[in-house]
Amino acid sequence: MMNVDELLRRTAEVPVTRFDEAVIRRNLGRVHTLMWSGPGSSAAAEDELSLDDPLRPDEDEADRIARAGQLIGMGTFTWSPALGRLAWSPKMSEILGYHQGFANSSRAALVERIHPADRDAFWAAVEETFESCNLQDIVMRVVRPQSATRYVRFYMQVLTHEGGAPRGVIATAQDVSDKVFAEKEAERLKQRCETILTRLEEHDPVTTLLNWRGFDNEVDRARRIGPGAVLLLRIEAVGGRPDQDGPVSWEEFMRVVADFLRRLKQVGDEVACLGENEFAFLLCGPEAEAKAHAVIADLDDRNFLAGGHRVQISVHGGLVAFDGSRRDRAGREESVGGLLIDADVALYEARRSGRPLGVVDPAVQAAPGGRQESWRARVRSALEEGRMTLFAQPLSRLHDGQVTRYELLLRLVDGEDLVTPAKFVAMAESLGMVDRVDLWVIKEAVKLLAHLDAGIRLQVNLSARSLGDPALLAAIEKLLEPPSVDASRLTFEITETAMIGNTADTRHFVDRLRALGCQFALDDFGSGYGSLINLKSLPFDILKIDGEFVHDSMENKTSRAMIEAIVHMCKGLGILSQAEFVEDKQLLTWLADLGVDFAQGYAVGRPRPVEELLAPEQSGTAPAEGKPRGELHQSA
Amino acid sequence: MSPDPTRKPESFELSAQMQAECEAFYADNFVDVRRYARCLCRDWHIADDLAHDALLAAIERWTRVREHERPLAWVLKTLRYKLTRLEDSLARRDGGELPDLADDRSAGLMADVDLHLMVTDLMQRLQPREAQAVMLCDWLGFTERQAAAVLDIALNTLKGYKHAGRQKLKAVLEAAEEGDA
Numbered sequence: 001m002m003n004v005d006e007l008l009r010r011t012a013e014v015p016v017t018r019f020d021e022a023v024i025r026r027n028l029g030r031v032h033t034l035m036w037s038g039p040g041s042s043a044a045a046e047d048e049l050s051l052d053d054p055l056r057p058d059e060d061e062a063d064r065i066a067r068a069g070q071l072i073g074m075g076t077f078t079w080s081p082a083l084g085r086l087a088w089s090p091k092m093s094e095i096l097g098y099h100q101g102f103a104n105s106s107r108a109a110l111v112e113r114i115h116p117a118d119r120d121a122f123w124a125a126v127e128e129t130f131e132s133c134n135l136q137d138i139v140m141r142v143v144r145p146q147s148a149t150r151y152v153r154f155y156m157q158v159l160t161h162e163g164g165a166p167r168g169v170i171a172t173a174q175d176v177s178d179k180v181f182a183e184k185e186a187e188r189l190k191q192r193c194e195t196i197l198t199r200l201e202e203h204d205p206v207t208t209l210l211n212w213r214g215f216d217n218e219v220d221r222a223r224r225i226g227p228g229a230v231l232l233l234r235i236e237a238v239g240g241r242p243d244q245d246g247p248v249s250w251e252e253f254m255r256v257v258a259d260f261l262r263r264l265k266q267v268g269d270e271v272a273c274l275g276e277n278e279f280a281f282l283l284c285g286p287e288a289e290a291k292a293h294a295v296i297a298d299l300d301d302r303n304f305l306a307g308g309h310r311v312q313i314s315v316h317g318g319l320v321a322f323d324g325s326r327r328d329r330a331g332r333e334e335s336v337g338g339l340l341i342d343a344d345v346a347l348y349e350a351r352r353s354g355r356p357l358g359v360v361d362p363a364v365q366a367a368p369g370g371r372q373e374s375w376r377a378r379v380r381s382a383l384e385e386g387r388m389t390l391f392a393q394p395l396s397r398l399h400d401g402q403v404t405r406y407e408l409l410l411r412l413v414d415g416e417d418l419v420t421p422a423k424f425v426a427m428a429e430s431l432g433m434v435d436r437v438d439l440w441v442i443k444e445a446v447k448l449l450a451h452l453d454a455g456i457r458l459q460v461n462l463s464a465r466s467l468g469d470p471a472l473l474a475a476i477e478k479l480l481e482p483p484s485v486d487a488s489r490l491t492f493e494i495t496e497t498a499m500i501g502n503t504a505d506t507r508h509f510v511d512r513l514r515a516l517g518c519q520f521a522l523d524d525f526g527s528g529y530g531s532l533i534n535l536k537s538l539p540f541d542i543l544k545i546d547g548e549f550v551h552d553s554m555e556n557k558t559s560r561a562m563i564e565a566i567v568h569m570c571k572g573l574g575i576l577s578q579a580e581f582v583e584d585k586q587l588l589t590w591l592a593d594l595g596v597d598f599a600q601g602y603a604v605g606r607p608r609p610v611e612e613l614l615a616p617e618q619s620g621t622a623p624a625e626g627k628p629r630g631e632l633h634q635s636a
Numbered sequence: 637m638s639p640d641p642t643r644k645p646e647s648f649e650l651s652a653q654m655q656a657e658c659e660a661f662y663a664d665n666f667v668d669v670r671r672y673a674r675c676l677c678r679d680w681h682i683a684d685d686l687a688h689d690a691l692l693a694a695i696e697r698w699t700r701v702r703e704h705e706r707p708l709a710w711v712l713k714t715l716r717y718k719l720t721r722l723e724d725s726l727a728r729r730d731g732g733e734l735p736d737l738a739d740d741r742s743a744g745l746m747a748d749v750d751l752h753l754m755v756t757d758l759m760q761r762l763q764p765r766e767a768q769a770v771m772l773c774d775w776l777g778f779t780e781r782q783a784a785a786v787l788d789i790a791l792n793t794l795k796g797y798k799h800a801g802r803q804k805l806k807a808v809l810e811a812a813e814e815g816d817a
Contacts, residue, residue, distance in 0.1 A: 003806070003809070004774075004802050004805045004806050004809065005774070007755065007758075007805070007809065008755070008770070008774040008775050011752060011755045011775060012775050012776070012777075014752060016667050020666070020667050023666070024662065024663050024666050024667075027662070027666065027688055028659050028662055028663065031658075031659070031662065031692060031695060032659075034692075035692075035695060035696070051697055051700045051701065051710075053703070053704040053705055053709075053710065054704075054709045054710055054713050054782075054785045054786055055704065055705040055706060055709050055782050055785055055786075056705075056785075057781075059785075061784075061790055061791065064785060064788070065788055065789065065790065068788035069788070071717075072717060072720065072721075133792055133796075134796065135793050135796065157789060157790040157792065157793040158790060158792050158793070159790055159792075160790070160791060160792045164792070166792075170790065179724075
């Protein structure tokens with residue numbers, strides 16, 4: 001075995017190689033040209049360097065270190081316990097914030113300038129250096145006059161007598177504030193990037209699984225790499241939807257299922273929550289179909305323990321495979337939306353036929369129009385057969401606890417199921433049919449307003465594709481012509497993402513409808529890539545703070561800070577603020593105290609069929625209009 | 637005081653004999669200075685530039701530096717100052733450090749039989765001052781007191797660094813031995 005001495009000795013004895021000799025010759029040629037044949041070195045400005053011999057034998061150790069520190073802009077202090085003396089250099093005076101000629105260097109004067117929270121640790125480090133003869137390398141805060149705080153690095157060493165016994169401590173000090181601040185800034189930027197890009201955008205707030213957008217991105221990434229499959233799952237509790245009033249809440253049920261699905265996920269795969277009772281797996285690799293069957297087998301007839309109660313589930317799946325060529329089997333560019341539609345159709349047919357898993361037949365998938373035609377027919381028939389329905393979710397005006405607004409939420413009645421808007425609208429957008437869906441919603445809203453109390457306003461969502469559509473604009477203007485309802489009772493919600501790249505059309509659309517009296521709300525504020533300039537340039541009346549910030553704001557300091565800033569900004573701009581995902585009373589109270597104008601969420605009220613707005617007495621679940629805040633909470 | 641830009645370096649006036657002395661000093665010490673720099677700075681391009689610059693600075697002041705007990709000590713100290721300034725300017729700019737190529741290099745460690753490369757890689761696993769203490773004392777033949785002077789640290793501190801550095805090298809060699817077994 002080679003020991004350290006032998007290794008270093010042999011290294012020192014290695015001769016200069018021919019390559020090294022060539023480098024030396026080349027460098028010396030440059031030196032010759034530069035120094036003796038040319039105009040002199042341009043790098044001759046090393047005048048700060050001391051020309052003294054570093055190896056002078058007669059120099060005192062403390063003097064040598066102090067002089068070296070001075071040379072490179074460091075302060076020094078020496079402490080001699082035997083003499084009870086502490087002295088420092090002129091540069092040290094500067095670092096501590098004393099004037100250059102300050103002559104009363106002392107332990108008290110030094111410690112006085114150390115931040116009170118660091119003082120004990122600082123002097124303990126000095127004593128530790130002396131007693132243990134070990135060096136200390138620490139960063140402490142120094143508070144200069146006028147409360148300027150600087151970060152100073154102290155490098156403390158022991159000074160010894162000839163025999164090795166300690167005689168004192170010498171410390172060099174360097175102001176490293178710039179470096180500390182730069183590191184803090186780099187850390188802040190890193191944290192902010194992580195927060196913005198991953199947490200806010202792509203996760204479902206209830207399950208923390210990927211949401212529709214996040215899953216879309218993952219599938220898009222995966223299908224460019226290699227083969228795989230998308231497995232869409234519908235997982236339901238046998239006996240009906242878990243409810244807040246029942247032994248197990250819907251959220252608990254979803255979380256328990258999500259936790260189980262996470263355990264089924266293999267390395268490289270992804271799992272997502274796409275909507276109510278809808279989950280999806282991205283299965284990578286050529287054995288994706290086998291994996292899908294295994295997932296279904298693991299879930300089939302399984303019992304879960306949620307909230308201390310046993311819940312039996314039923315599961316159905318739709319599977320669609322993709323290859324890595326970016327093209328479908330017909331040779332066309334394959335879209336993620338198309339894959340999800342295919343998987344959904346397979347799921348739909350599996351449920352209808354009572355099978356646990358439907359697999360897209362590659363031949364059908366490749367046929368012109370493929371299975372997407374099936375979804376197009378479903379959207380069309382839903383419109384024609386009146387199978388779309390609206391739910392209304394109340395918004396509480398926080399300064400008095402009155403419910404004065406409702407957001408209308410779209411559902412598609414598909415057999416016994418209600419398909420959630422995220423999926424339905426995405427499908428309709430993908431098929432170019434969303435303008436018809438939006439117009440249907442607006443027509444229904446206008447009809448509803450005619451029957452509701454004049455103090456009630458309705459908020460409806462406009463999809464990204466509809467925004468700026470001149471045909472839709474004309475249709476809405478016709479709907480709102482007098483003597484129709486008061487247009488000021490209708491508010492359109494637009495998401496931040498809808499405005500990207502479409503500002504001129506958006507502005508025209510918004511201006512025309514505002515001229516009629518309609519209001520506009522910017523939805524999901526903070527979750528997209530929207531610019532604050534939109535708030536300045538577009539006349540929004542309301543800003544809806546994204547639920548990602550709201551739902552965990554009692555536990556998350558960052559979320560609270562964001563909400564406070566948004567509310568402050570809204571007040572400055574004269575915009576009303578609304579908070580989504582308000583799920584408990586404590587949060588409701590905090591938002592009210594903060595000055596948020598409206599709150600929406602389960603703490604205010606769950607979405608209910610709009611028919612209950614029209615006939616509250618019959619339904620027994622009257623909207624909370626006009627009720628004081630306490631009763632409102634009870635009804636929620 | 638700022639330097640006079642019209643003043644040429646004193647070595648510009650050197651006699652032919654003195655120039656030859658400078659060139660010999662450069663040739664005799666370049667490899668050692670470069671090794672020292674490479675052990676301190678993981679970017680070899682920067683390390684090589686630092687080595688050349690430090691030797692050039694000595695040549696420019698040769699009439700004084702040649703009188704030193706070991707001119708190499710002044711060169712190594714100068715190199716250390718230059719590296720410190722470079723690191724400080726980078727840190728002030730963006731909180732960053734010099735490029736760290738340790739991973740790339742360690743990947744080739746086992747395959748490379750060159751002893752210098754191997755020792756350089758080992759040295760880079762130490763704290764910079766530990767590596768310098770070991771190099772100065774055990775590789776370049778400085779006494780502990782001289783090494784402390786080159787590094788601008790106390791003798792006791794130098795001893796601590798040297799001991800810690802050697803202990804780490806020993807542990808790495810033992811681990812490599814066990815891996816081979």
